[in-house]
Amino acid sequence: MTQSARTVLFALGVMLSALSLGMLAPALADLDHDGASAHAFFGSAMLGLGAGGIMVLLGRSPEHRLTARSAILLTAGAWAVLAFAAALPLKLSGMEISWTDAIFETTSGLTTTGATVLTGLDDLPRGLLLWRSILQWIGGIGIIVTAMAIWPMLGIGGMQLFRLENSEKSEKVLPRAGQIALAVLLIYLALTFACFLAYLGAGLGAFDAVNHAMTTIATGGFSTRDASLSAFAGTNADLVAALFMVLAGLPFVLYVRAAQGRPDLLLTDVQARGFLMVIAAFAALLTLIITLSPEIAHDSAKPAWRLALVNVISILTGTGYASADFWAWGGASAAVFFMLMFIGGCAGSTTCSVKIFRYQIAFSALTSYIRRMTRPNMVAPVRYRGTVLPPETVRSVFVFIFLFFATFAVSAVLLSFTGLDTVTAISGAATTIANVGPGLGDIIGPAGNFAPLPDAAKWIMTVTMLIGRLEVLVVLVMLTPGFWRR
Structure with a gap:
């Protein structure tokens, strides 16, 4: 076995073991309420720990080296292996669910997509609901670390702009990549806890609050209710979700910089500023559409701006919460939401899709090309954040x-x-x-x-x-x- 293969196997074993330990939380949650579900999680945890331990032993080495090919294998393999392992307790829990549905659900969770095949969420065992939220929370922090540590090394889609280490000392957020990862994890935990407290203050119960806090910060969108945020119509849960979805959509490295005395970057960073401008523009457009279309059936207890803002942020960040059935708002609204799907949030956040910085670079490049077409002798380099790309x-x-x-x-x-x-x-x-x-x-x-x-x-x-x-x-x-x- 090659050194890079050992590294991949070792890392996958560690991840599988960590995921299996996470199964103990829903097992304990169901211990006094649903014995079949609790046993399914306990049994799956033991199997996962055994398999993960064997992989760690087979892959152990005095030195672990990660090449470009092994980094790709590790990234793709981690999501596939973890999605399959996470589906095991769903299959063993006694629910009438096929392997196809179980793997679809766990893949949706780990990728923070939020598409679900489960119905009757209000009546499901609490452990299963908690497990779905945990999967999204793990996927959220996992994608941040991957985007900061692996993709820049591979130069995927311009992600080399966000390297953890830079040749210029002034550009280093922290001196070591491991310190950055730890700082980001602490910020992720702090945002999750703050979101939990905010949901409690908005009127949600403790169980609903902790689940929605995890899926909000992960911009995943799994809910404990079939009606999603609409189930909490009498509370301010939608505004809490909107605020923390925005916070989760900003680059997490900016929070590290803010803690170091540069909070202004949260508003002045070119990518963050573009993200906030997109939210404002589409929320204003959708508010206008709703206001000028009295035939749109929407919750009259909430103003048009609130419905527009919450749902725009939800779709833009890829969270997928719904505070209303926006499909019933007409073709113009559907077109707005369809466009939002292809934008996304900031690089280095828990969001998805194309992401703001790529559109900014593409616009800068197209502007440069057009200027050079009209004036062939002009030097018009493509710039981003004041740097020539x-x-x-x-x-x-x-x-x-x-x-x-x-x-x-x-x-x-x-x-x-x-x-x-x-x-x-x-x-x-x-x-x-x-x-x-x-x-x-x-x-x-x-x-x-x-x-x-x-x-x-x-x-x-x-x-x-x-x-x-x-x-x-x-x-x-x-x-x-x-x-x-x-």
Whole structure:
């Protein structure tokens, strides 16, 4: 076994063991309420710890080295292995659920997509609901660490701009990558706890508050209720969710910088500022649409701006909470939400989709190209954050955007072949590649569910969720023959 293979096996074993330990929390939650569910989690935890321990022993080495190929294998393998292991207690819990549905649900959880095949959430065992939230919380912190530590090394889609270590000492947030990871974890924990307290203050019970705190900070969107945020219509839970979804959509490194005395960066950073401007623009547009369309059936107890703001932030960040059935708001609103799916939040956050910085770089590049077309002798470099970008960085951004939308198109065509109608196929492809959660239409819209879909469609969406969460190229490069050659 090669050194890089040992590293991958060791890391996967550690992750599987950690996930298995996490199963003890829902087991304890169900101990006095649902014996079958508790036993399923205890049994799955023991199996996972045994398998993870064997992988750690087989992969142990005095020195662990991570090459580009092993980093790709580790990233893709981690999500696939953990999704399968996480599905085991769902299958053993006594619920009438197929392996297809179980793996779809756990993949949706770990990728923080939020699409669900489960119904009757209000009556499910508390342990199962807690497990879904834990999966999203793990996926949220996992994607931040991956985006900060692995993707910049691979130069995927311009992510090399966000390296943990920089040759210029002044650009280092902290002197070591491990310190940054620890700082980000502490901030993640602090935001989760603050969100929990805010939900309590808004009127939610402790169990609902802790679950929604985890899925809000992870921008995942799993809820303990079938009606999502609509179930708490008499509270201010929607405003709490909106605030913390925005906080989770900002780059977590900026919180580290804020703790070091630069809180101004949370508003002045070019990516953060662009993110907030997109929220303001689309919220204003949707407020206008709702206000000028009296036929739109919406909750009259809440003003149009509030409905618009909460749902815009939810879809933009890929959280997927719904405080209303926005599919019933008409075609103009549906078009707005469809566009939001393809934007996303900031790099280095828990959000998904294309992300703000890539659109900013693409706009800068297109502006530069147009200026050079009109004045061929002009020197018009592509800049981002005041720095001239090398051509390979700009090229990687355009390659990512092209492959992202190409994957979306292929996925939509494949879903249509499974018998889905046009709206369901297109929005299903969009919401899974962008890891948003709810789609559009009567089946998978904000008031719907993914359970009625055929198994073939669910497997396509499962793969699409992984491709989208792993920044497209991580999965697609594994399909090339050259990747597997020595």
